[in-house]
Amino acid sequence: MTEKPILELKDVYTYFYTESGIVEALDGVSFDVMKGEPVGVVGESGCGKTVTAHSTLRILPKNGKTVSGDIIYKGVNLLDLPDLQMRKIRGKEIAMIFQDPMTSLNPIFKISDQMTEVIALHRRCSKKEALEIAIESLDQVGISEAETRITDYPHQFSGGMRQRILIARALALQPSLLIADEPTTALDVTIQAQVLGIIKDMQQKLGLGMMLITHNLGVVAEITKRVHIFYGGRVVESGYTEDIFVNPKHPYTYALFESIPSLEADKTRLMTIPGNVPRLINPPKGCRFHPRCKYATEICSRMRPPEHKFGRGRRVACHHFEELDLHVGKEAILDRAAVKEEV
Ligand SMILES: Nc1ncnc2c1ncn2[C@@H]1O[C@H](COP(=O)(O)OP(=O)(O)OP(=O)(O)O)[C@@H](O)[C@H]1O
Ligand code: SF4
Ligand SMILES: [Mg+2]
Known part of the structure; x- marks a missing residue:
């Protein structure tokens, strides 16, 4: 890894205009x-x-707009790019995998159709070569008998398999960044661990930059090198995952860690912090x-906290x-995190 940002968000404001x-x-x-x-x-x-x-991908709904800031990808501000160029970046340069694999696959087309066309377009190869690439990438994410299964339809695969297919399709385009x-x-717990394992392997094998969005701190601990903690539309704490886990500095980060259930029996419980997440119309x-x-x-209710940089x-x-000393041991957190050994 070279110390060069592939993606940099600078002071980004995105608003939605609602009734x-x-x-x-x-x-x-x-x-x-x-x-x-x-x-x-x-x-x-x-x-x-x-x-x-x-x-980042400029796929906000119609009522949403990034009103200021810069989103720099490989030195280019994506917010300034003409639509046509942005379309080339999406998929080919920056791939995205969503929560629900079904919404990203068209139920009426075979997997082969949904993979080869986009591969041929972005990698500028023939349909035949694209089919070979598609089969190879399905094989890499653990779809057995990929050569025959590629002619199946999405409903013939389980949720976990569909997510593997989407990972294969994303990676076949050889992106530099995966979101x-x-x-x-949306997957069963055991399948979650398998799919995360595949994402982790592929990220390492291909040397991909990755923005992994998750609620799960166990996943963060296992997969990420650095982490950005969001609250109410702002980044409240950023740093090396290890550093933050050993010594969280922001009360929200600490509350997140504290909210991880500690008992075995509680592990299916969703994390909760007392109080409600802020509404972002007239936020606090x-x-x-x-x-x-x-x-x-x-002062906290009056003035936006400045960002302190250190370490x-x-x-x-x-x-x-x-003034705060909010110590949590990494082991204690991993112990409590839901996916400890499974990732
Ligand atoms: N189309 C929209 N119109 C109005 N508000 C929206 C729209 N899309 C998102 N928002 C608001 O923007 C804020 C951020 O939403 P976002 O979907 O990014 O949350 P998230 O962190 O991804 O949450 P989750 O973990 O539930 O996926 C929320 O307050 C949400 O209600
Ligand atoms: S600025 Fe104040 S309210 Fe906000 S996290 Fe720090 S102590 Fe809490
Ligand atoms: Mg979300």
């Missing part, structure tokens, strides 16, 4: 992904993870976490981070 008002979904988001580096994007539901991915948005949430002033933060003081690329947006 009830403006949803400030991304409120000055900055982070980067290095070439060949697996990076995690973590946070509770509604904190802007998917909007970040969609802003995986909760790629296993100052620090968006203040209504739920046990360390909040008067090896660590960033923390909290007024009181220097």
